[in-house]
Amino acid sequence: MDNAEVIMIGLGYIGLPTAALIAQGGTRVHGVDINQKVVDTINRGEIHIVEPSLEDSVANAVKKGFLRASTKPAPGNTYLIVVPTPFKDKNEPDISFVEAATKAVIPFLKEGDLYIIESTSPVGTTDKMKELIFQERPDLINKLFLAYCPERVLPGNVMHELVHNDRVIGGIDDKSTKKAIAFYSKYVKGELHATNAKTAEMCKLVENSSRDVQIAFANELSLICDKADINVWELINLANKHPRVNILQPGSGVGGHCIAVDPYFLVSDYPMESKIISTARQVNNYKSFWCAEKVQHTKLKFELDHGRKAKIALMGLAFKPDIDDLRESPAKYIAQRVLQNANNEEYYIVEPNIKEHNIFKLTDYKSAYKNADIIVFLVAHKEFKSLEKIKSKVILDFAGVFK
Numbered sequence: 056m057d058n059a060e061v062i063m064i065g066l067g068y069i070g071l072p073t074a075a076l077i078a079q080g081g082t083r084v085h086g087v088d089i090n091q092k093v094v095d096t097i098n099r100g101e102i103h104i105v106e107p108s109l110e111d112s113v114a115n116a117v118k119k120g121f122l123r124a125s126t127k128p129a130p131g132n133t134y135l136i137v138v139p140t141p142f143k144d145k146n147e148p149d150i151s152f153v154e155a156a157t158k159a160v161i162p163f164l165k166e167g168d169l170y171i172i173e174s175t176s177p178v179g180t181t182d183k184m185k186e187l188i189f190q191e192r193p194d195l196i197n198k199l200f201l202a203y204c205p206e207r208v209l210p211g212n213v214m215h216e217l218v219h220n221d222r223v224i225g226g227i228d229d230k231s232t233k234k235a236i237a238f239y240s241k242y243v244k245g246e247l248h249a250t251n252a253k254t255a256e257m258c259k260l261v262e263n264s265s266r267d268v269q270i271a272f273a274n275e276l277s278l279i280c281d282k283a284d285i286n287v288w289e290l291i292n293l294a295n296k297h298p299r300v301n302i303l304q305p306g307s308g309v310g311g312h313c314i315a316v317d318p319y320f321l322v323s324d325y326p327m328e329s330k331i332i333s334t335a336r337q338v339n340n341y342k343s344f345w346c347a348e349k350v351q352h353t354k355l356k357f358e359l360d361h362g363r364k365a366k367i368a369l370m371g372l373a374f375k376p377d378i379d380d381l382r383e384s385p386a387k388y389i390a391q392r393v394l395q396n397a398n399n400e401e402y403y404i405v406e407p408n409i410k411e412h413n414i415f416k417l418t419d420y421k422s423a424y425k426n427a428d429i430i431v432f433l434v435a436h437k438e439f440k441s442l443e444k445i446k447s448k449v450i451l452d453f454a455g456v457f458k
């Protein structure tokens with residue numbers, strides 16, 4: 056392959072589909088990942104993640120010579136940083152991956168190149184990387200285009216959303232913004248909204264914090280309704296009949312690697328100001344703890360009422376319905392907590408989207424439902440919705456399966 060035009064650093068859930076999409080359009084992409092297995096898999100035209108229609112796209116791009124992977128960067132014209140941005144112990148953002156990826160590309164940068172961060176990042180990260188680049192390469196001051204462009208795709212629909220979602224694009228100056236917009240306009244059909252780098256960084260954090268706060272409101276209602284003996288699902292349905300009210304659905308908490316993580320980036324940097332955002336995180340975390348306590352009380356009551364230990368089905372482990380992803384999953388947290396308090400009860404752990412798990416012994420959802428006395432719905436998977444409600448069972452429906 057001749058010199059690549061685009062250098063993609065990080066070939067995970069976001070970087071690989073983006074690399075494949077760009078390569079599919081006939082642009083040469085050099086993908087970089089520190090994981091040798093990931094690199095080898097991609098170079099065979101295969102993929103290491105689950106994402107519909109990605110495999111075909113990668114296989115095609117590799118076959119035609121438009122996509123290759125390596126553990127090392129190479130010269131190009133556009134550098135995209137799409138590495139993880141997790142949080143550290145005290146819920147502080149960890150931008151060391153972005154720093155390492157940036158340091159790796161610095162030797163290759165030349166006048167006129169475009170450098171874009173797509174990783175979800177704390178406000179000011181693009182400016183920090185600008186400093187880092189110009190410290191090592193003062194020869195490039197005012198000669199590079201640097202921008203931030205957050206990603207907002209939904210796993211499971213990434214190949215479609217990469218093309219059709221609107222994008223927010225913020226450069227360190229106007230010419231960087233324009234250059235980045237020109238780049239994305241080659242493969243994005245959604246609208247491209249120009250702003251500055253800090254606003255674009257904040258925009259991504261605010262989108263996920265907004266979801267977290269709204270879910271926290273629904274979760275708080277579920278706690279209030281439990282005490283008031285009111286059906287929260289019916290209540291929300293009725294309240295939403297108001298033309299200007301739109302309350303989300305409660306659940307067993309909030310999980311995943313975005314909504315349960317990104318708000319901390321704001322809380323960590325703006326602790327005095329982000330009161331609602333911080334409280335929403337607490338409410339959503341508390342909801343999971345509360346669910347685990349509720350299972351504990353229910354099982355003790357069952358024992359008193361029936362003079363024997365209960366059989367308990369914990370239905371769902373994923374962080375949201377109909378996926379196999381357990382990252383930051385409240386359902387998994389609740390299952391772990393419940394099992395820590397186990398006292399010779401029989402448990403059935405159910406996750407229809409996973410064949411086997413290294414900690415949990417999984418049971419088929421139908422037999423778990425049939426055999427258990429207490430059914431705890433932690434996730435509203437579509438399989439569970441097909442179950443008939445049985446009056447003799449004690450049902451803790453935290454996910455609204457039978458709402």
Ligand SMILES: NC(=O)c1ccc[n+]([C@@H]2O[C@H](COP(=O)([O-])OP(=O)(O)OC[C@H]3O[C@@H](n4cnc5c(N)ncnc54)[C@H](O)[C@@H]3O)[C@@H](O)[C@H]2O)c1
Pocket residue numbers: 064065066067068069070087088089090093137138139140152155156173174175176206207208209210312313
């Ligand atoms: N997955 C999503 O749905 C989603 C959505 C929006 C935004 N994001 C953000 O996008 C970024 C990437 O997320 P992801 O889900 O693709 O992560 P991921 O963990 O799936 O992939 C990241 C890849 O980067 C590689 N990597 C780490 N350090 C590297 C380095 N220095 N050089 C080269 N490769 C390196 C890892 O080996 C991994 O394969 C994160 O900031 C995330 O918050 C993710």
